[in-house]
Amino acid sequence: MVSLMKGWVGGIVLFASVLAASVQADVLRVDITSGVDTAEPVAVTSFVWRGDGEPPEDIAAIISANLKRSGRYRPLDPGDMPEQPSMDRTPDFSAWRQAGADNLVVGEVRGDNGRYDVRFRLFDVHRGEQLLGYSVPARGDRMRRAAHQVSDMIFERLSGEPGAFNTRLAYVQAERRNGRERFHLVVADSDGHDPRRIMSSSLPIMSPAWSPDAERLAYVSFENRRSEIFVQNVRSGERRSVSSRDGINGAPAFSPNGRYLAMALTTGEGGPDIHVLDLERDEFRRVTRSRAIDTEPAWFPDGNRLAFTSDRGGAPQIYSTRLDGSDVRRLTFDGNYNASPSISADGRYMSMIHRGERPGFRIAVQDLERRGLRVLGEGDNDESPSFAPNGTMIIYAARKGFRGTLAAVSTDGRVRQELATETDTIRDPAWSPRLDAVDRDAMN
Amino acid sequence: MVLMALAVAASLAACGTTQEVSEDDEWEEAREARDERERAEIEGLRDDEMSEFRELDDPDSPLADRIIYFDFDRYDVKSDYRDLVREHARYLRSRSGLTVRLEGHTDERGSREYNIGLGDRRAQAVKRMLVLNGVSEDQIRTVSYGEERPAVAESNEDAWAKNRRVELDYIR
Numbered sequence: 001m002v003s004l005m006k007g008w009v010g011g012i013v014l015f016a017s018v019l020a021a022s023v024q025a026d027v028l029r030v031d032i033t034s035g036v037d038t039a040e041p042v043a044v045t046s047f048v049w050r051g052d053g054e055p056p057e058d059i060a061a062i063i064s065a066n067l068k069r070s071g072r073y074r075p076l077d078p079g080d081m082p083e084q085p086s087m088d089r090t091p092d093f094s095a096w097r098q099a100g101a102d103n104l105v106v107g108e109v110r111g112d113n114g115r116y117d118v119r120f121r122l123f124d125v126h127r128g129e130q131l132l133g134y135s136v137p138a139r140g141d142r143m144r145r146a147a148h149q150v151s152d153m154i155f156e157r158l159s160g161e162p163g164a165f166n167t168r169l170a171y172v173q174a175e176r177r178n179g180r181e182r183f184h185l186v187v188a189d190s191d192g193h194d195p196r197r198i199m200s201s202s203l204p205i206m207s208p209a210w211s212p213d214a215e216r217l218a219y220v221s222f223e224n225r226r227s228e229i230f231v232q233n234v235r236s237g238e239r240r241s242v243s244s245r246d247g248i249n250g251a252p253a254f255s256p257n258g259r260y261l262a263m264a265l266t267t268g269e270g271g272p273d274i275h276v277l278d279l280e281r282d283e284f285r286r287v288t289r290s291r292a293i294d295t296e297p298a299w300f301p302d303g304n305r306l307a308f309t310s311d312r313g314g315a316p317q318i319y320s321t322r323l324d325g326s327d328v329r330r331l332t333f334d335g336n337y338n339a340s341p342s343i344s345a346d347g348r349y350m351s352m353i354h355r356g357e358r359p360g361f362r363i364a365v366q367d368l369e370r371r372g373l374r375v376l377g378e379g380d381n382d383e384s385p386s387f388a389p390n391g392t393m394i395i396y397a398a399r400k401g402f403r404g405t406l407a408a409v410s411t412d413g414r415v416r417q418e419l420a421t422e423t424d425t426i427r428d429p430a431w432s433p434r435l436d437a438v439d440r441d442a443m444n
Numbered sequence: 445m446v447l448m449a450l451a452v453a454a455s456l457a458a459c460g461t462t463q464e465v466s467e468d469d470e471w472e473e474a475r476e477a478r479d480e481r482e483r484a485e486i487e488g489l490r491d492d493e494m495s496e497f498r499e500l501d502d503p504d505s506p507l508a509d510r511i512i513y514f515d516f517d518r519y520d521v522k523s524d525y526r527d528l529v530r531e532h533a534r535y536l537r538s539r540s541g542l543t544v545r546l547e548g549h550t551d552e553r554g555s556r557e558y559n560i561g562l563g564d565r566r567a568q569a570v571k572r573m574l575v576l577n578g579v580s581e582d583q584i585r586t587v588s589y590g591e592e593r594p595a596v597a598e599s600n601e602d603a604w605a606k607n608r609r610v611e612l613d614y615i616r
């Protein structure tokens with residue numbers, strides 16, 4: 001920690017206001033455009049409020065929306081629910097079976113003086129068994145996070161895979177007002193709620209990338225009329241410039257342990273090469289050496305290899321290399337343009353933008369073990385894919401005419417969402433790692 | 445620079461949780477103040493060399509053409525632009541204290557970061573031609589905006605052709 005702090009001294013520039021006081025950005029609307037026929041019916045009953053005054057958040061609504069958005073679960077309409085069960089007694093399982101639910105969530109919120117306790121139980125309706133029971137403490141301003149954490153616990157128990165609800169999205173919003181352009185770096189919850197601008201400029205911002213602890217964002221800003229890479233603390237707003245050399249400073253990517261930042265930098269006359277910056281020692285190491293455009297480094301989970309885009313073979317394709325530049329392998333062979341690699345946290349899948357025989361650029365995913373490439377996108381100019389930390393979804397930038405929206409697709413291609421604001425272009429999405437879970441207590 | 449940033453931070457901190465518009469305006473004001481200072485610093489130079497810049501500001505001068513367009517996925521300067529580059533090279537040779545910034549751009553198709561690389565190649569290609577025509581490398585800066593700053597905010601062949609370009613921007 002001490003050495004990490006040292007790295008920040010000297011370059012610290014207080015810049016944007018802290019996240020807590022930052023500017024509310026336009027609301028992001030998330031719509032499911034395609035789900036799964038076999039989505040399992042689940043009943044999330046209203047969380048009973050046991051406190052004074054108004055309940056702070058509708059926890060059940062947040063959980064329902066999350067489960068629905070995953071495309072795998074179909075929350076029951078409150079009008080179809082046979083009873084309002086309580087935490088203290090056994091639900092009427094036969095009534096819930098008749099109502100068509102496979103699983104049932106029952107909960108309550110206790111609280112006073114801004115401190116709350118979200119308590120819930122998850123039941124298998126057919127077996128009449130409790131699958132989960134927890135008490136999750138939360139401050140008043142952390143209620144939505146508590147609801148996302150509960151959603152993750154429910155999703156994980158039901159699907160067998162970790163959830164990705166207690167996460168954030170970073171993206172770039174571009175607005176044009178009276179002929180003047182403004183760019184904003186926005187951070188929102190994974191459900192699009194509470195979008196906040198953490199940096200604004202009249203010149204472009206691009207390529208946000210999360211640190212593995214979800215505390216920092218690296219990004220490219222042209223605010224000084226050249227490309228420059230910054231690392232900004234999301235909470236405090238403190239940031240420092242980590243690379244501003246002549247030419248290209250682009251495509252930052254944090255290593256899985258957070259100590260290194262891979263990036264594309266110009267060296268001499270040729271196109272950019274992949275470099276790795278040691279953030280503790282402020283030392284750069286050059287990884288690739290070619291006259292081609294080498295860019296968009298993406299770490300493999302072991303931290304020993306990088307995937308990257310290069311046109312060394314004539315057209316952009318994705319390659320991988322060790323950090324010392326040795327053992328370069330070409331990874332993509334289908335299509336005449338593959339770029340923007342993103343590797344799933346388990347190292348199994350790589351998403352990318354792909355152009356095959358059909359014109360246009362679409363999101364595709366490649367199974368790195370079995371080599372098969374599958375086109376998932378439906379647009380004609382998709383960009384910037386980013387895996388959810390649990391690998392189940394890929395968020396990317398799509399276009400409607402010239403306007404940019406975000407879209408998400410499940411890695412198996414079955415579930416699709418669209419994320420958009422009312423008017424402005426949004427693009428360059430980056431899905432954060434999971435946020436810290438608060439302590440919780442198991443309940444019988 | 446640090447002082448300026450601190451001033452901005454202070455002004456942002458002062459406005460606290462006020463609304464978006466005012467915070468944006470404060471930020472804008474700080475930026476304008478800085479731009480103003482930068483302009484002020486080179487004001488003297490402009491007075492001394494007014495006559496030289498007159499040619500640059502003359503809309504009928506060949507120097508008024510400052511955009512070079514490129515074909516799709518290409519970064520070679522087409523022969524149609526040789527005269528344009530030669531004119532600017534002549535001007536830069538005669539004004540050795542003057543710097544030009546070459547801004548490389550692409551259309552919006554494909555990867556954003558790869559397009560930064562492509563825009564850089566276009567800017568480098570124009571730089572090479574200027575240097576071959578006798579301009580000192582010290583007078584040339586390059587920046588690639590890739591697809592981030594389209595000239596025409598539309599999605600069609602015509603707009604794409606206008607967006608694949610290098611702009612010559614004289615820094616004075």
